[in-house]
Amino acid sequence: MIRDPSPRAALRAIAATGLSGATARQLRVEPSRARELLVEVSHERLTGLAVLAEEQGALELSAAGRDDLLERHEDQLALDLRLEQVLAEVAHTLECAGIAYRALKGAVLAHTLYADPALRSFGDVDVLVPTRDFDATIALLRPLGFHRRFVEPRAGFDSRFSKGACLEGADGLEVDLHRTLAPGPYGMLLARHDLFSRPARRFVLGGRRVEGLDREIAFVHACFHAALGDDPPRLTALRDIAEMLERGFDEHVVVEVVASTGCVAVLQRAFMLLRTDLGLPVMGDLADWVDGYGLSRLDRVALRTYAGAGRSYAGQAVVSLWVMPTIRDRVAYALALAFPNRDYLRARDETYTRRISRSVHLAGGRPPR
Amino acid sequence: MSGVAAPGTRWRRVDDVLTRRTARSVLVLVPESRQPLVLAGAATAVWDVLAHAVDDSELVDRVAAQLAVDAQRARDEVVSTRVALQRAGAVVEA
Numbered sequence: 001m002i003r004d005p006s007p008r009a010a011l012r013a014i015a016a017t018g019l020s021g022a023t024a025r026q027l028r029v030e031p032s033r034a035r036e037l038l039v040e041v042s043h044e045r046l047t048g049l050a051v052l053a054e055e056q057g058a059l060e061l062s063a064a065g066r067d068d069l070l071e072r073h074e075d076q077l078a079l080d081l082r083l084e085q086v087l088a089e090v091a092h093t094l095e096c097a098g099i100a101y102r103a104l105k106g107a108v109l110a111h112t113l114y115a116d117p118a119l120r121s122f123g124d125v126d127v128l129v130p131t132r133d134f135d136a137t138i139a140l141l142r143p144l145g146f147h148r149r150f151v152e153p154r155a156g157f158d159s160r161f162s163k164g165a166c167l168e169g170a171d172g173l174e175v176d177l178h179r180t181l182a183p184g185p186y187g188m189l190l191a192r193h194d195l196f197s198r199p200a201r202r203f204v205l206g207g208r209r210v211e212g213l214d215r216e217i218a219f220v221h222a223c224f225h226a227a228l229g230d231d232p233p234r235l236t237a238l239r240d241i242a243e244m245l246e247r248g249f250d251e252h253v254v255v256e257v258v259a260s261t262g263c264v265a266v267l268q269r270a271f272m273l274l275r276t277d278l279g280l281p282v283m284g285d286l287a288d289w290v291d292g293y294g295l296s297r298l299d300r301v302a303l304r305t306y307a308g309a310g311r312s313y314a315g316q317a318v319v320s321l322w323v324m325p326t327i328r329d330r331v332a333y334a335l336a337l338a339f340p341n342r343d344y345l346r347a348r349d350e351t352y353t354r355r356i357s358r359s360v361h362l363a364g365g366r367p368p369r
Numbered sequence: 370m371s372g373v374a375a376p377g378t379r380w381r382r383v384d385d386v387l388t389r390r391t392a393r394s395v396l397v398l399v400p401e402s403r404q405p406l407v408l409a410g411a412a413t414a415v416w417d418v419l420a421h422a423v424d425d426s427e428l429v430d431r432v433a434a435q436l437a438v439d440a441q442r443a444r445d446e447v448v449s450t451r452v453a454l455q456r457a458g459a460v461v462e463a
Contacts, residue, residue, distance in 0.1 A: 074394060116390075118391065206387045206400060
């Protein structure tokens with residue numbers, strides 16, 4: 001029994017609820033501390049797993065705490081359903097327009113990976129489209145009420161260099177439109193692989209067919225999300241990886257994709273986080289292969305731009321320059337960031353002088369060997 | 370009155386609703402709505418039985434059996450829940 005655990009320790013235990021390799025922990029939260037924990041549970045979108053932990057006796061709450069948790073869970077599920085409605089509408093729109101797409105993360109994993117979709121909540125809709133259809137998709141979603149949340153540095157920048165664009169609907173719900181699966185250098189490296197080369201995983205939402213990412217690329221994406229997303233990592237992303245490892249997938253495909261694109265280091269960091277943050281043993285052929293990978297200097301520099309004190313968009317921008325395949329791309333990328341359009345500057349309250357000064361500073365870095 | 374149907378009319382859930390279940394409730398989002406219905410108590414049993422086409426008599430009997438209550442006493446609440454679900458667009462004539 002752990003009495004009054006720290007919020008992060010409690011969240012980690014909740015995120016690992018029911019996993020076969022997880023150490024069973026019993027958490028008792030005093031009524032005076034329950035609200036603080038449940039706010040964090042909501043923030044991490046772990047209400048479903050917290051309810052499961054409470055039902056299994058692994059999380060002990062007062063009656064009032066239990067009611068609070070169930071109310072939070074219902075609020076989150078109401079949001080999940082609205083987002084699924086949006087995803088079904090977006091999927092239908094893209095299908096009618098003949099644009100290939102893959103739904104990512106949230107709803108796909110809730111319906112195809114978890115024992116009960118109520119265990120996997122989410123906060124937005126994520127959809128991947130081919131780079132060539134990126135701008136057309138944004139135009140196609142405009143009549144549905146979606147507009148860009150952030151201005152791009154120059155017209156066409158996002159479809160050429162960014163992970164994607166965040167689109168906001170009239171009611172504040174967001175569609176994260178992707179052209180690759182992560183920002184920065186590793187997203188660019190992974191984009192060298194055709195993410196549409198494998199058949200979609202189909203499922204039905206509200207009577208409409210939706211195409212999700214296949215198991216293997218979904219596993220790679222979950223690792224990218226955990227290793228390169230928020231810092232500290234989203235516990236839902238780590239739970240996704242653990243669920244996928246338990247259910248299994250074609251490991252050879254995963255090895256081929258990350259080895260051919262130079263992204264093994266991302267899996268290595270994701271596995272490390274699975275061990276340290278969820279306390280799970282990660283074993284087997286894939287884990288042995290990933291653990292045996294020796295980080296290159298590029299890996300070490302690139303990983304520092306995603307996590308810890310060195311995490312920064314500017315740092316990712318510099319390392320991105322190093323992984324671009326052509327000089328022409330590098331010049332276009334650097335010019336767009338150094339001389340973005342005025343709307344972009346206005347949105348960030350910046351000036352050209354300050355921008356150029358920062359660009360000169362960034363350009364001074366040397367690529368690692 | 371809308372929702373009151375001829376005897377023998379059979380009802381079922383709409384096919385393309387989105388749902389989630391918790392320990393105490395079922396959330397139902399119908400295509401035309403932006404706000405999910407939250408069904409609790411006896412309404413969750415009504416929703417469960419409406420997975421298959423039933424008329425009001427069958428619905429009352431099955432819900433009463435599921436909740437272990439007297440069918441006559443449950444009738445008004447069960448039928449009014451079915452009517453409310455129909456008006457919300459979550460239930461249609463089979």
